[in-house]
Amino acid sequence: MKIVHLIQHTHWDREWYFTENDSRTLLYYFMQDLLTRLEQDSALGPFMLDGQTVVLEDYLQVAPEQRERLQTLIRQGRILIGPWYTQTDFMVVGAESITRNLLLGKADGEAWGGYMPVGYVPDSFGQSAQLPLFLREFGIDCAVIWRGWCEHDVPASEFTWCAQNGSRVTTAVLPWGYGCAKWLPVDAAQAAQHLPAILEKQARFSLTGNLLLPNGNDQSPCEYAVPAMLDTLNHRQQAYRFERSSFTAFFSALQATGCPLPVWRGELLSPKYMRVHRGIYSTRMDIKQLNARLEQFVSQTLEPLLAMNGRLGLPYPQQALENIWRGAMKSQAHDSIGGCNADRVNRMVKARLCDGLESAQQLFELNMAMLAGGITACREGKKIIVFNALPYERDTHVRLTLYTPQPDFCIVDEAGVACRWQLLHEAPQDMSLIVQELANSTTTTWYRKCDILLEVKALPACGYQTLFLQEGEAAGFDTASDAIDVLENRWLRLALIHGQLTLEDKRSGQRYPGVLRLVDGGDAGDNYNYSPPPEDWKISSDGCLTGRHGVRGPLNDTLTLTWRIPAPRDAAAREARQCNAALEVTMILILPHDQPWLDVEIEVNNTLRDHRLQVEIPVGVSQAFHFADQPFGLIERENQPAALRHWQAENWTEAPASLWPMQSLVMLHNETRGLCVVTEGLREYEIPAHQPETLAITLFRSVGWLGKPDLLWRPGRASGMALPTPDSQLPGLYRAHFAVLPMAQGQNASFWRAVEQWRTPACGYLDTGWSRFRTNPHGLHFPARYSLLSWDCGLHFSTLKKAQHGNALLLRGWNPGLTPLHCGQPVAEGSCRRVTLAETPTGETDEVVTAGTPVSWLID
Template sequence: MKTVHLVQHTHWDREWYFTENDSKAVLYYFMDDLLQRLEDDNTLGPFVLDGQTVVIEDYLSVAPQQETRLRQLIEQGRIVIGPWYTQSDFLVVGAESITRNLLLGQADCQRFGDAMPVGYVPDSFGQSAQLPMFLQQFAIDHAVIWRGWSEHNVPFSEFSWQAADGSKVTTAVLPWGYGCAKWLPDSPSACLTALQPILEKQTRFSLTGNVLLPNGNDQSPFEYRVPQLLDQLNQQQDEYRFVRSSFSQFFQSLESTNVTLPIYQGELISPKYMRIHRGIFSTRVDIKQLNARLEQTLSQHLEPLLALNWRLGLPYPQHAVDNIWREAMKSHAHDSIGGCNSDRVNAMVKNRLESGLEMAQQLIDLNMKMLAEGISAQLDGKKIIIFNARPQISAGLVEVTIYTPEQDFRVVDGEGNECRWQIVEEGRQDMSIIVQELSNSTETTWYRKCRLLLEVADIPACGYQTLYLQEGVRAECDQQVESVVKLENPWLLLEANKQGILTLTDKRNQQTYHHVLQLVDGGDAGDNYNYSPPFNDWLINSDDFLTSVTGQQGVLQSSLTLNWQMAVPEDLAARNARRANGELDVTMTITLAHTNTWLDVAISVNNTVRDHRLQVLLPTNVQQHIHFADQPFGLIERQNMPPEMAVWQDEQWTEAPVALYPMQSQVMMYDEKRGLCVLTEGLREYQIPENQQDVMAVTLLRSVGWLGQANMPYRPGRASGMVLPSPDSQIQGMHHFKLSLLAMNNGADSTFWRDVERVRGNLHAWLATGWSRFRTNPHGRVFPPHFSILSWDTELHFSTLKKAQHSDALVVRAWNPTARTLARGSITTNGEVAAATLAETTLQTDRHQESVPTCAPATCVINFGGEKTC
């Protein structure tokens, strides 16, 4: 006899085709009913509140007077909460976001009671291979998931899931989803009739006699009559024994069987039984870029800067930072960040991210102003603060924008030595927009506005250095710019022919890459969930549409700018008719710094056409069947051609398992002789085309006009979501993209990974003009002209530096991006260092001896004993 564990729950989408305002109104009445039913009948419960504490936050925002009632039921274990703050996507959002989601979610749970010790992920569009690692770092041993699993991954719905670093969690799959047993009839006989086919499907892949039966659905009311039917169901048949249960009770029963579970390692993105919606990785690329920018700004600029200033005695606005993270996480749910929403909701998602950036940038400006204010000038001139977030001494190129009335100026270091710089862009600036005192002036004050590329060296680790802008003094460094037709330095050569076709030569090993960075535009007959090619697509590349090529060489870098006017169809109907009645204006600027081993690429697209997808191609001529991409805190190996493509139609999969993949920012294909790696800013999708297995195609944008559609080539059958027009998802207008291209001359060796970290960079420059939109009183503290909190001798890649969540300590985190174990390395600081988990709990280990496995983070907590530096 099989034991059926009935778990009652709701799945609560905060927004989708409806807004969060709609959701809160429904939540008010849902929770009112739930609380009353549980209070009236002590036998009811436990009830799972979707594993996300934002539901509590939303409810109490509209019913604050109900907190005591809610808290009592949580403390009694009859309402089960957490461990997440929101039900996040795990393939598109960043590693720090996932970490903070659990960190803040568990903090919420501690305020109300205990967190559910289960990594419940009912609806994420695919599962990251890193999920077991994240859960184990927060002492969570179990996971319940839905989408992404099939027997092609592991033959049973219960298994031990292992991350690359060795972390394991016991995992149970809901093979037919969290809503498979929704809306059960009140009559025992009718209920049993309804359950028979459901249970037959639920038990099909079960390894033991314990079966999960989730009773609930999207925003569905509590089915309070179902539990009382269980005794009668047990009396009417002897195949199943029905019990009121929870996910934790299910795992206890599973473990009591002493059955050895199969071990699975890897991601779960199989769409055999449930759609994972390959296409959300590039839907609404404007939202993806905003989110990536916010994540980077928070974890690698604002938080490290606040940590620095906190050590210098300035306040750390913890609650303000947490609020930015929380608002960002409200945009990280699978639908929200996926962009598969109504236009109104996508506008709200975008607004939250823009608001977070606005707040973060204001905090950065105020803290840079306070930092500069405390530094006593060593020389004449305006102070330029170079801030280095990384825990290693850094050098390189950093951008800074200056406003000056003078034609001549120079930049010097603290010893008076002149720094080299190059003007990247120049214009005029109305200063009344910037200087508050000039805003009411009757005359316009115009200054030169120069965006400079500045060469700096020896910037202290997790610290700053002070330079000086001296105006009215002629610079000694040569600012002459020469015209060029190619880019070249000691490592790379890039040449363009008359059509604008680019050839890259790696001078280190004489390997040549032809036709790099070609643009290809094709049709998109899909929706917000899925890219889908038209049944007879018409691909148009950039080769025949070049209008100009210009190049220039400066003191620090050289650049080529290519302009195309691509004749393309204006919509799907025109593409089907082979009419090129629209135009895409595209500008690509490729930059090669004289000291860098990579190309920086900026692409601007005026998107005036619809129903299409634009990609940039990177042919590698590498004859391998695998490639690599980054994932949260790690690297993953993937097949160029998924073997399931041979069987998906015969097995009637819900979606084609095409080689359309997510990334955090990096994808690479290489062998022992050659290879290419691309690093992007906010572009989350790439493809290995079926007919070009040596090509990496990075999606720049896709334009579609529907939330959901039916019967697409890559996704046959019903429409996903709602058949609802979403014209804003055509994302008309100007779009700007950035990526960097690295040639690989010796595989993924340590030199390559150092270059990858250099590409990502963490140098920030700020000019202390004395102007400010907002006045503040002086803080009265004095800071040194240069300062460092700590240095970390490690090959690990930097993730964040922040104040600890619940103590007066600092947290510094790095991660191992390579496929091999790396030494943790030693930290030099005047505080006491202890290794810790992502949950910021101390580990009992010697940090100087411990190594860091592949795809693993290394977190250290530093306690300074309560003393500030200044």
């Protein structure tokens, strides 16, 4: 006899083709019905509320008076909540966001009376190889997933799943989804005819006689008559024993069988049985970039600044930060961040991220102003505060905007030594738009607005130093720029030869011709999936260069290139081979004098529809695998998935295309040759089938439908709803930013240090004395130079923040590569102890950190 574990639940999308306002209104009536049914029938339950506590938050917004009823049922274990705050995506959302999602979900669950200790991930578009790591760090040893699994990866629907560092969780797959047993007949005779087909499919890949029967669906109410109907079936047949159950009870029963489970290491992105929608990595790339910018700014700039200021005596606005994170997480749910929504919803997703960034930037400005206000100037001039979040001292360049009425200015350090800087851009500025006190003036005050790059030496570890802007003084060094044709420093050389860019690594002598070639092709897909037209017509930047201008400045070399690329306006024009529009593209290539990377900024005026724009980077390395980053780790992937050879014959739900997600980095290399691309918010790359030695970075794609049927790479029904989404064509100006790093000696320590330097810039603040808002002086005094702590090791910095509970600080780093690293202990005032991502004691004392492993310290 097989034991069938009935899991009654709902899958609650907060937004999709409907808005969060729609779902919150529905939630009021859904919860009213659920609470009443459970109170009236003590035999009902448990009912699982989709594993995310945000549902409770939403409900209390419309029914705060129901808190006590709800909390009683949660404490009784009849409503199961958590462990997540929202059902996040795992492929394009960052590691700190995933960590905070569980941290806030855990805090919510504990406040409500307990949470489900199961990593329930019912609808994420693919599964990260690091999911077991996150769960085990929070004391969770079981996971339930749906999308991404197939028997070609692991032969059973129950298995042991190992993360990169060896963290293990027992995992169960819902092979036919969380809605496979929705809307069951309540008549036992009818159910007896209906259920066997469902249960046979559920048992197809199962190793034991324990089967999961998920009874629920999207925004579906509790099917309260089902348990009694199954009780009746228990008396009418002997093949199955139906139990009112939970995932926790299922895993206990699975363990009791003693059945050995197969082991799987890696991610799960197979679309054999269920679509994983690989196109979401590049859908609404503007939203992806904004999310990445918010994640990075809050975790690696704002929180470290607030942590430092807190130790100096300023208040730490913990609730304000939590509000920012909660707002971001509402935009990081699988549909939301995927961009596979109605246009109205995507606007709401973007607005939440903009709100979070606005709040974060205001916190930054006010805290830098308060910091500057406590520093006594030791030089003439306006104070410039330069902050370094990284826990080691470094020399760096900082972008800074200055407003000055003077034609000349000098920036000096505490000793009066002039600092070098380079003018990036200058424009006149009406100061009444900047300074509140001038807003009502009858005269206009014009200043120079100067965007500069400032060289800073020996910037303290996790700290700041003070410089001084002296207006009307000569710069103190030669600021002249020279016209050039070639960019060159001690490591690299970039030349434009016959309209093609060639990058040379002077360390190894390796040359990379044809880099940064723009290629525009058709996209016949929708918000879920890229799909090539039946006969694509690709247009490149070859022969379309209209302008070039090279400059050698004090700190870097710059080459500005402009293209006008004739191209089809839309799908119809592409099919007709008609170039009736053009892409106007500007590319700014920057080669720092003191760093081994090429910085790339691209601006596109997008007037086209139904297309995808990529930048191709030929590497010239012939091998079967490459590497990309994943949350707190690195993953090795096939250049061309083997499943491409048989997906059509096996009727897969979509093509296992060589379109891959990344956090920010992809590299293709061997021992002597290779290139790495590090991006700011770009989440998708491809290794084209006909160009296996090329990295193609997707800049963006333009599509006009939420869902379309019968795509070339996704046959059959439309995903989602067949709704027009004209905003997803991304009309107007679009910008992208990334760096190219040649890999002369593979993944060595200097390479990883360069990667971290690029993606974690220092920041500056000019204390002009002007402000939109006034605050009273705090009366504190700070040194002109300060370092909170240091932790100089090979780990990459993840965050520094106040602990979730108490006044300790939480410092986190992670091993980004493939080899173990020695981490040592931070040097700081106060005691240091190792903790988990959940900020609980770990007892770990080993200073050798395995690949793909985060290390967190509490500093009292």
